[in-house]
Amino acid sequence: xxxxxxxxxxxxxxxxxxxxxxxxxxxxxxxxxxxxxxxxxxxxxxxxxxxxxxxxxxxxxxxxxxxxxxxxxxxxxxxxxxxxxxxxxxxxxxxxxxxxxxxxxxxxxxxxxxxxxxxxxxxxxxxxxxxxxxxxxxxxxxxxxxxxxxxxxxxxxxxxxxxxxxxxxxxxxxxxxxxxxxxxxxxxxxxxxxxxxxxxxxxxxxxxxxxxxxxxxxxxxxxxxx
Numbered sequence: 178x179x180x181x182x183x184x185x186x187x188x189x190x191x192x193x194x195x196x197x198x199x200x201x202x203x204x205x206x207x208x209x210x211x212x213x214x215x216x217x218x219x220x221x222x223x224x225x226x227x228x229x230x231x232x233x234x235x236x237x238x239x240x241x242x243x244x245x246x247x248x249x250x251x252x253x254x255x256x257x258x259x260x261x262x263x264x265x266x267x268x269x270x271x272x273x274x275x276x277x278x279x280x281x282x283x284x285x286x287x288x289x290x291x292x293x294x295x296x297x298x299x300x301x302x303x304x305x306x307x308x309x310x311x312x313x314x315x316x317x318x319x320x321x322x323x324x325x326x327x328x329x330x331x332x333x334x335x336x337x338x339x340x341x342x343x344x345x346x347x348x349x350x351x352x353x354x355x356x357x358x359x360x361x362x363x364x365x366x367x368x369x370x371x372x373x374x375x376x377x378x379x380x381x382x383x384x385x386x387x388x389x390x391x392x393x394x395x396x397x398x399x400x401x402x403x
Contacts, residue, residue, distance in 0.1 A: 184233035195376040208363040211373035249319035259299035303330030
């Protein structure tokens with residue numbers, strides 16, 4: 178599905194990525210973890226072609242020219258035009274992807290956004306904006322989902338429901354790459370983990386194997402940088 182080979186990226190003199198290499202097989206649920214500043218968001222932005230790498234290559238398991246038909250991207254910022262309402266944004270996306278309204282309605286119900294569909298996006302809570310974010314990235318029925326801290330801002334119940342839904346998507350064959358700061362989320366959902374440290378891949382392993390190594394817990398990778 179995806180092969181990342183020796184990706185490097187600098188911003189000024191700062192080396193953000195120093196030669197990142199890993200593979201994602203079809204059907205994987207890959208967790209990308211690491212402390213703040215490890216390069217996680219830069220890496221996902223490069224995979225999505227939102228940012229260009231300085232060197233290295235990415236090979237996609239589909240026609241690269243159709244990347245935005247094949248992937249769904251939920252970015253960390255989730256910025257929206259505050260002048261739009263939820264329905265306006267859904268209508269725009271529906272027309273871009275030439276979808277039937279019933280497909281939008283199904284996702285609005287699933288993510289509990291029916292009651293706020295007429296509201297301006299600026300009035301939504303952080304959790305509601307995150308739900309809208311994931312809804313929009315699913316509208317094109319992507320083969321590959323790329324999620325950057327999806328469950329941030331969600332309350333405990335919504336986070337549980339979102340995890341359940343993502344597990345179902347993965348079980349149905351959807352390949353998912355997820356940046357996360359929640360240890361239990363990675364252990365529950367992911368079959369593979371890429372550990373980033375200071376812009377490099379420290380190891381690629383499984384959550385179970387990682388916990389069983391010299392590291393006492395995945396928590397070692399979720400502590401904020403100081």
